[in-house]
Every structure is written in C-alpha cells, then in structure tokens.
Amino acid sequence: MAKRSSLFLRIVEGKNLPAKDITGSSDPYCIVKIDNEAIISRDDVIGKVHITQNLLAEHPKGFSGWMNLTEIDPDEEVQGEIHLQMEKVTQGNTRKLRCTVFDARGLARKDRNGASDPFVRVRYNGKTQETSVIKKSCYPRWNETFEFDLEGPTVDKLCVIEVWDWDLVSRNDFLGKVVFNVQELESAQREEGWFLLHPDESKPRVDTGNLGSLHLQVYLRDEMVLPSSFYQPLIQLLCQEVKAGTKEGKVHLITLMDETTTAERRQDVAINLVKLFLGQGLAKELLDLLFKLELDKTSEPNTLFRSNSLASKSMESFLKVAGMQYLHRVLGPTISRVFEEKRLIELDPSKVESKDVGCSSLHWIQSESEIIQQSAQLLQSYLTDLLASITQSVKACPAVIRATFRLLFKRVGEYFPEEKDQNVKFVAVTSFLCLRFFSPAIMSPKLFHLRDKHADARTSRALLLLAKAVQNVGNLDAGISRAKEAWMSPLQPAIHQGVAQMKQFILQLIDIEEKEELDLQKALSLQTQVVKEGPLFIHKPKSKGPLLAFPCKKLYFSLTSEALTYAKMPSAKKSAFIPLANILAAEKVEEKSFGNSHVMQIIYTCQEGQADTVYLQCKCVNELNQWLSALRKVCVNNSAMLCSYHPGIFRGDKWSCCHQKDKTDVGCDKTRHGVTLKEWNDPLDPDLEAQLLFRHLVGVQEAMREKYEELVTVENRERVCLSQSEDPENVDGPIRLFQILLDLEEAHRKEVSRTRDGASQDQNCLVQLRT
Structure with missing residues (x-):
C-alpha cells in the first residue's frame, strides 16, 4: 500500500501587472515552488501568490479564481530545517536551559555564489549567544551547545533560535527561525528533532493591491494505492468486457462510463483506460470497442469523431502515449x-x-x-x-498504432x-x-x-x-x-x-497482414520502452568510474525500462549502461558545486558493489526536472533507494554542502523520490491507473445505476435476475462492477482507519511572477 499525492496547478492568465521595463511593459513568467522555497532571482520579482494547504482543504474539488499578487519581504523568504535539542538540566542548585544546535539543511541561497554563510543566534531571557559562521554552505554543521539560566525574578516563556546569513559589507540576511515555549519543556524531558524554519512575521503584512493578480486553477489529490491483488477483480472485469465486445440487448460497461463521465473528466478517464489496457496488451481491443460504440451513435459521417467523446479522447491519448x-x-x-x-x-x-x-x-x-x-x-x-x-x-x-488504424479504417x-x-x-x-x-x-x-x-x-x-x-x-x-x-x-x-x-x-x-502484425507486436514486446533520451554534459570530479573514464564530455543518454545507457552519438552503439536496479538516488546538485545550474547527480552501485556518483548537466531547468522525474519513476520499485544524500560534491577533504570530512558519511539532506512530473510517457503503473479509475467510478456510480436502469430492457432485466441467481459470472458487467466497487471501498476504509494516526506533512505552494 502506498500513498501518492499529486498537485495540479494551471496558471491561466494575469492582469493589471506593473511595468518593469523601460518600454512601459513587462515580460512576465511564473515559477512554481513547493514547501516554502525562497524567492531569489536575478530578474525583477513582481510579486507572489501563496497557496496554503488550508486553502486546498477548503476546496476539495479544486480552487479556481483570481488571487492578488503580494509584495515580497526578504525576511519572509525562508526555507529549510534545523536540527536542535532543547532540554532543562540541573547543575547543583541551578536550573538551566540547554540548547544544542547540530546542523541545518536546505537553507535559502542568499549569496551570488549559490550558497550562504549561515550562523545561528539563540535568544532567551534577554541574553543572546551565537554559533560560528560556516562559509558557503546551505547544509551547515555546528554541533555547538548554549546554556541559559532559568532562575530569576522574570523568566521568558519563549526561546527564539534564528538562522542568519553573515555578510561582510551589507546587513545580514534572515534565513528563518524556530520558537520554543520553554514552560512546556518538562524538567526530565528533552526535545530533539528537525524543525521547519519559519519566516519573521513580526511585521504586519501590507497588501498594496497594485501588483496585479493571477488566475489560477489548483487541485490537490491524495491517492491511497492498495496492493495489486485488490485491483485484480476490477481489471479482470474491464478486460472481460472489452474482449466480449458488444452484444444484443446487453448494456455495456464502457457505454455507461461514456454516458456518465463529464466533459471535464473525460480526458483523465481516457488516459487511465488507455494506460491500463496498454499494460494488459489490450489497447487495440479497447479502442476497437470504442469505435463500434461511437459508430452505433453516429448517423451523419461528417460528425464522426468530431466530438470530445470517450472514443475520441481515448484515441487521442493512445497516440500520445504510444x-x-x-x-x-x-x-x-x-x-x-x-x-x-x-x-x-x-x-x-x-x-x-x-x-x-x-x-x-x-x-x-x-x-x-x-x-x-x-x-x-x-x-x-x-x-x-x-x-x-x-x-x-x-x-x-x-x-500497435498501425493495427489500430487498420481496425478504425475497416x-x-x-x-x-x-x-x-x-x-x-x-x-x-x-x-x-x-x-x-x-x-x-x-x-x-x-x-x-x-x-x-x-x-x-x-x-x-x-x-x-x-x-x-x-x-x-x-x-x-x-x-x-x-x-x-x-x-x-x-x-x-x-x-x-x-x-x-x-x-x-x-x-x-x-x-x-495479420502475421506481420503478430511479428511486429512480438518484436515490439521484446524492445525496451524508452522513457527519456537526449544529450547531457558530464562533470568529472576527481573520482573513478566506468562513465567518468569515457573520453567525451558530452554524451547521448537513453533511459529505458531496464537501464540508463549512453554513447557518443544517438546512432552509435550504446557503450555502457547503469541497470535501473543499481540506481540509489537521482537528485539536484547545488549550483556552486560546479559553477553551473541544472546539474543532477545519479547515485548508483557500480560493478564492485560500491556506491558511485555521476554528475550530469542539463541545458535548462525544465530538462533537469524531466530527467529527475523520469529517473525517479522508473526506479519507483527499487528497494535500496537512499533516504539522504549530499547536494554538494566532495572536493579536497570535505563535502562542499555540509563540510563533513568523511566521504562515506550519511547525506545531509533528504532525498525526494516521490517528487515527479506527470508526463504522457510515464512508465505504465497498472495499480495506480486502476486506483484512479476506481476513484472515478465511485464518484459516478449512482449516475451509472440510474443510466443502467434506464437502458436495460424488461426482457434483459428478467435475464439478469435469472442469471444472477444461477451463475454470477453471467451477470451484466455493470451489476458486477457495483459489487467490486463496494469491496474496494471497504478495503480503503480499513487502510484509512489503520493509517489515520500517521503524521502528515504540511505543504505550501508558492507561485512567483518575474520579469
């Protein structure tokens, strides 16, 4: 069982934006960031729209509307976490508050070198103590302890831990803070962990109202994907319905789905069906059935496949996927x-x-x-x-496309x-x-x-x-x-x-010909699915490895369903490869590491059984995100994926990110295996597609029942009742579907009840507008 969260965001348009160029206009574009990522850019930042999880919770079916851009306060641009330990201790007759500052990760980059020079300031009861400054690091490690007296006539309730970026010339930049209520700390108890840094909200927010606004459509969806066995009855029923085709006097399940799916949902349902049946090897049969059902409703040839029916949307999705x-x-x-x-x-x-x-x-x-x-x-x-x-x-x-077009033509x-x-x-x-x-x-x-x-x-x-x-x-x-x-x-x-x-x-x-089609299908099934391919540049730190020994700096990479391969030219024979099973992580690299943006690292197990890393540079941020997304998707079932990694590189005798001396030490930042993009060429995931179809069918099952009662004939109703009593396997597909949906709903209720007490992490979505 796995829980998968998806955030869908569409930036529709903007209005009343201020002019930033000497021409009296602007060249606006938007950047979307997740989890309080700081806004730092060489371009002019017009403003931001902050979308909280509370807003999404208030609109479970999605939010659509205009949101005003607000001014950006540097003290609110924070991100990252800090590792702290807070405890009350007794030394002789004196009670003290002890604060240990271990390290931090994912801090905002405030300097032009792509990093910060962070230090920590601890304030309590009118006294302030500071850690040392760690130069050029967004993953600093201090391991410093501070103590404050708890005795006295007046004792503050709050202890404030602030993180700052030290600057020699200008004022220090605020990186975030954590506030503790000291009175809530028990004398025999200590609190330790990673704490999310928060902005300085001491100053009131001022909404000037003259920065314009954005029209946004946002939808947060959580999917609880059950083990494969739970979805087998649904998948088997759908496959049986498609194989059986249309029959006289029988209400087809696919017909009910087409009749009860709204225009807004038809594209999603089509892509789910196509991917599910591609995985079952029945995509051609599904589309042929949809062609027949569409033709049965069409009397005028000029209107054939002109509407956005389930048949049209499914064929359109099929072409994009295959x-x-x-x-x-x-x-x-x-x-x-x-x-x-x-x-x-x-x-x-x-x-x-x-x-x-x-x-x-x-x-x-x-x-x-x-x-x-x-x-x-x-x-x-x-x-x-x-x-x-x-x-x-x-x-x-x-x-498979040629064969499908042949059926359509016929x-x-x-x-x-x-x-x-x-x-x-x-x-x-x-x-x-x-x-x-x-x-x-x-x-x-x-x-x-x-x-x-x-x-x-x-x-x-x-x-x-x-x-x-x-x-x-x-x-x-x-x-x-x-x-x-x-x-x-x-x-x-x-x-x-x-x-x-x-x-x-x-x-x-x-x-x-039929034989040629079978031969082509067999050859196609033997071929590995290419998920992503293109040229990438290699950065070579002082390390060894099969890829680093390659004489060329620019190689052509191809990510398939089995391995990551590379060669000198697209047409050249693949010279080497990394099996997908050997990949341990795919993550971004700090900009300062190589002095270049858009660099990713792939951590993998080499032939000797040791972990090695290759650093690859993409040509733009979109390409970087697509490669990371593709790598994470094809490795989703890898059991040995790392939980932490180093976003920097090991140069000299230490890591550039956290300054640790041991090259094999645990990474200073957490990996992000679940952060992916939704693309047409995603690897087939039958469990996820079945879950998405189940969720849709549950939402329209009452409409399907009403439509079924409307379409079924009196004679057929008697036949259904008779066959249901004699042989459940002969019951109409819709009747069997309703029972399967009930069983799946019960399975989900049990899983939700079992995991209800699990902690959920808050997420915020930030949309920046720049020019």
Missing part, C-alpha cells in the same frame, strides 16, 4: 527548421503590419503582396518537407459502405493523426517536448500557419480552407498534392 517517439521522428526536423530560420511568414493581409513592409533592406522595399508571396513559398517548403517525412514513416510507426468502411462515403474512412484516420496529433504538436511543440521553450511571436505565427495547412490536408478537401479562410488560397496547390500523398500514406500504413 506514438510520442514516432511524433518526434516525423515532426522534429521541420519544427527545428522553423525555429532556426525565424522567418517572417504571414498570408493574412489584415495581419501584415506596417513595420514588416519595407524592412528587408535600405534599397529594396517589400510590398504587402511580396511578403505574402514569400510567405507562401516558405510555408509550401515547410509543408513539402513535413509531408515527405510523414509519407516515409510507415515502418517507423509503432505496430469499421468506418463497414458502417459507411456507399460510394459517396468512400472518403469517410480516410478522414477517420486523419482526424486523429493530423487534427489531434500532428497539428497540436506543431502549434505547441514545447507541450510535446519537441522544444525546450515556447516559440516567440514570429515563430509561433509560422507554426500556426503550418498547422492550419496540415489540418487542411487532414480534412482531405482542399476547398474547405478556401471557404473559411480565403487568404490560405496560395497554399492550395501544395495542399491538393498533400491530400493525394496522405491518402496513399494511409493505405500503406494500414497495409499490415
């Missing part, structure tokens, strides 16, 4: 070309700005028509390259066999492949991990026009774009040619 590498291979070269060339492209005369006309040179003034003509040529070039990449990608397309052809509807089966394929897969990735390549950053305004417009062209090709009707957007007419020859290419490509894509 075809992301294929997408990168097909779109990657053209997307990179658009980003690198950064050409002005515009076909709509109303959007050609005056500043664009005549901007090419001092001697040649471009007219509006010339800009549009040049744009049409560039777009045609991009579209030609992209279509060539698509038409040559048949063998690169995963076998089913639609059976439902619409007339000659006038011959295009419908082609459009059914392109409605998913082009309109719901290729085009969204072209418009927002960052969301599909095709680029690290969002496009600038000019590149974004070029991508949008290219996506429109691909959509027109996917519609298989060159006249549609002329009717809606006449200014797209310069691309009509290229689109008309693309339609012919696309139809030929689809025929090749679905031309897969």
Whole structure:
C-alpha cells in the first residue's frame, strides 16, 4: 500500500501587472515552488501568490479564481530545517536551559555564489549567544551547545533560535527561525528533532493591491494505492468486457462510463483506460470497442469523431502515449527548421503590419503582396518537407498504432459502405493523426517536448500557419480552407498534392497482414520502452568510474525500462549502461558545486558493489526536472533507494554542502523520490491507473445505476435476475462492477482507519511572477 499525492496547478492568465521595463511593459513568467522555497532571482520579482494547504482543504474539488499578487519581504523568504535539542538540566542548585544546535539543511541561497554563510543566534531571557559562521554552505554543521539560566525574578516563556546569513559589507540576511515555549519543556524531558524554519512575521503584512493578480486553477489529490491483488477483480472485469465486445440487448460497461463521465473528466478517464489496457496488451481491443460504440451513435459521417467523446479522447491519448517517439521522428526536423530560420511568414493581409513592409533592406522595399508571396513559398517548403517525412514513416510507426488504424479504417468502411462515403474512412484516420496529433504538436511543440521553450511571436505565427495547412490536408478537401479562410488560397496547390500523398500514406500504413502484425507486436514486446533520451554534459570530479573514464564530455543518454545507457552519438552503439536496479538516488546538485545550474547527480552501485556518483548537466531547468522525474519513476520499485544524500560534491577533504570530512558519511539532506512530473510517457503503473479509475467510478456510480436502469430492457432485466441467481459470472458487467466497487471501498476504509494516526506533512505552494 502506498500513498501518492499529486498537485495540479494551471496558471491561466494575469492582469493589471506593473511595468518593469523601460518600454512601459513587462515580460512576465511564473515559477512554481513547493514547501516554502525562497524567492531569489536575478530578474525583477513582481510579486507572489501563496497557496496554503488550508486553502486546498477548503476546496476539495479544486480552487479556481483570481488571487492578488503580494509584495515580497526578504525576511519572509525562508526555507529549510534545523536540527536542535532543547532540554532543562540541573547543575547543583541551578536550573538551566540547554540548547544544542547540530546542523541545518536546505537553507535559502542568499549569496551570488549559490550558497550562504549561515550562523545561528539563540535568544532567551534577554541574553543572546551565537554559533560560528560556516562559509558557503546551505547544509551547515555546528554541533555547538548554549546554556541559559532559568532562575530569576522574570523568566521568558519563549526561546527564539534564528538562522542568519553573515555578510561582510551589507546587513545580514534572515534565513528563518524556530520558537520554543520553554514552560512546556518538562524538567526530565528533552526535545530533539528537525524543525521547519519559519519566516519573521513580526511585521504586519501590507497588501498594496497594485501588483496585479493571477488566475489560477489548483487541485490537490491524495491517492491511497492498495496492493495489486485488490485491483485484480476490477481489471479482470474491464478486460472481460472489452474482449466480449458488444452484444444484443446487453448494456455495456464502457457505454455507461461514456454516458456518465463529464466533459471535464473525460480526458483523465481516457488516459487511465488507455494506460491500463496498454499494460494488459489490450489497447487495440479497447479502442476497437470504442469505435463500434461511437459508430452505433453516429448517423451523419461528417460528425464522426468530431466530438470530445470517450472514443475520441481515448484515441487521442493512445497516440500520445504510444506514438510520442514516432511524433518526434516525423515532426522534429521541420519544427527545428522553423525555429532556426525565424522567418517572417504571414498570408493574412489584415495581419501584415506596417513595420514588416519595407524592412528587408535600405534599397529594396517589400510590398504587402511580396511578403505574402514569400510567405507562401516558405510555408509550401515547410509543408513539402513535413509531408515527405510523414509519407516515409510507415515502418517507423509503432505496430500497435498501425493495427489500430487498420481496425478504425475497416469499421468506418463497414458502417459507411456507399460510394459517396468512400472518403469517410480516410478522414477517420486523419482526424486523429493530423487534427489531434500532428497539428497540436506543431502549434505547441514545447507541450510535446519537441522544444525546450515556447516559440516567440514570429515563430509561433509560422507554426500556426503550418498547422492550419496540415489540418487542411487532414480534412482531405482542399476547398474547405478556401471557404473559411480565403487568404490560405496560395497554399492550395501544395495542399491538393498533400491530400493525394496522405491518402496513399494511409493505405500503406494500414497495409499490415495479420502475421506481420503478430511479428511486429512480438518484436515490439521484446524492445525496451524508452522513457527519456537526449544529450547531457558530464562533470568529472576527481573520482573513478566506468562513465567518468569515457573520453567525451558530452554524451547521448537513453533511459529505458531496464537501464540508463549512453554513447557518443544517438546512432552509435550504446557503450555502457547503469541497470535501473543499481540506481540509489537521482537528485539536484547545488549550483556552486560546479559553477553551473541544472546539474543532477545519479547515485548508483557500480560493478564492485560500491556506491558511485555521476554528475550530469542539463541545458535548462525544465530538462533537469524531466530527467529527475523520469529517473525517479522508473526506479519507483527499487528497494535500496537512499533516504539522504549530499547536494554538494566532495572536493579536497570535505563535502562542499555540509563540510563533513568523511566521504562515506550519511547525506545531509533528504532525498525526494516521490517528487515527479506527470508526463504522457510515464512508465505504465497498472495499480495506480486502476486506483484512479476506481476513484472515478465511485464518484459516478449512482449516475451509472440510474443510466443502467434506464437502458436495460424488461426482457434483459428478467435475464439478469435469472442469471444472477444461477451463475454470477453471467451477470451484466455493470451489476458486477457495483459489487467490486463496494469491496474496494471497504478495503480503503480499513487502510484509512489503520493509517489515520500517521503524521502528515504540511505543504505550501508558492507561485512567483518575474520579469
């Protein structure tokens, strides 16, 4: 049994933000931080929004609304913990308060070197004592003890322990404090542990109200995932329903799920179903069933798969999960070309700005028509390259996707066999492949991990026009774009040619024999799943190891479901690897360690059985987070994962983070195995997907009961009652589902009751807005 918490945050928009640039505007972006991480940036910080766990508890279904940005007080920007021991002792006839300051971890970085120079100030009963200053460390270790008299006419109730960053020139920076009530300490009892540092809230907060606001959507979800055996009845029932398909007079369980799932939840349910059935090897069968159910409800071919039904959302999710590498291979070269060339492209005369006309040179003034003509040529070039990449990608397309498209093509052809509807089966394929897969990735390549950053305004417009062209090709009707957007007419020859290419490509894509499909599926099952890949730079401290001996500093890494491999080039044979079972931790590295940001460390067991560490630098913070997330997900079942680590490096004779002298000493900070990102290419986790489906089904079970009573016929009702009394296995899927849900609810109640007394750690979410 495992408890998994997920925080979903969507930053929708901002308004009334102050101007920070000399142009009278700002270039705003947001950073999300968890657990009181301090705000320190070289950019101008506009303000922050503080989301507490109490706010999330008040909105169990999620919070959506505007929140005002508040001014940032340096004394409130704290993070980290301090290890203390407080006790009352008696020495002769004198009673004393003894405070031992051991160490601290995760302190805020206040200096430009990426660290701080921390010391501790202990204040009690009008007296103050201080520790020594530990230079350049966010994980200092003091091991110093202070004593204060408890005798006297007036004795303070509170003892204040403050952590400060020492500065030679400017004033010291506040790093946080802990306050103890001395009277609550028993004379024969001492209190020891790690204590969260708190901000200085002695000054009243001032909400100026003129920093603007952010529109946020936030949802905190806790999932208690039971052992696999608890979910087997649910998984088996779903698989039986899919294998059985549709039957005359029978209410199908998938139909009830489709009818009772709201539009807001349909995407989540679709991805859960797709991942669950991919793990069971039945994704193609699930989608085929959804195709049939959707076709049964469709009478007009022009509306087929145009709505956001469960079938449409499931197919869309399936392509993202199973075809992301294929997408990168097909779109990657053209997307990179658009980003690198950064050409002005515009076909709509109303959007050609005056500043664009005549901007090419001092001697040649471009007219509006010339800009549009040049744009049409560039777009045609991009579209030609992209279509060539698509038409040559048949063998690169995963076998399970090809087989699914073949079923879709076949089913639609059976439902619409007339000659006038011959295009419908082609459009059914392109409605998913082009309109719901290729085009969204072209418009927002960052969301599909095709680029690290969002496009600038000019590149974004070029991508949008290219996506429109691909959509027109996917519609298989060159006249549609002329009717809606006449200014797209310069691309009509290229689109008309693309339609012919696309139809030929689809025929090749679905031309897969049963035996060939089985062979491809077998070969696919033998291949390891690639979770994450890309180039990384190696930092080589004075250490040994198989990877550190590699002659090249920049290597191409590939994280699969079995190992982390690397080679000199993507196409080169993998030279070495670290088995996933040998990985002990994947964590961030302090910026000051190598003088570079975005460095991670992978601690693993080498062939000699000893722990070793490799330090890898990513090109941006997003890439760093994606690599850490991917590594932690594939190692989620490793039993030997470390509980602590050193965020610095061992240089000379000590650790740069905590200054410990022993290289093999216990780490000074806790590892963060559970902190991951939700991505389309997450490793399949059948227990989690089953739990998410169970939670959804529990929420709609009353609506499913009502819908079942509405759909079931009188004759079928009699058959259900008879079969239920004679053979429970013949009972309709919905009836069996309701009993399974009751059993799972009871199992969860028992687990919740057993763990109710467990401590829960408060979490805060902080959204910063910078420019």
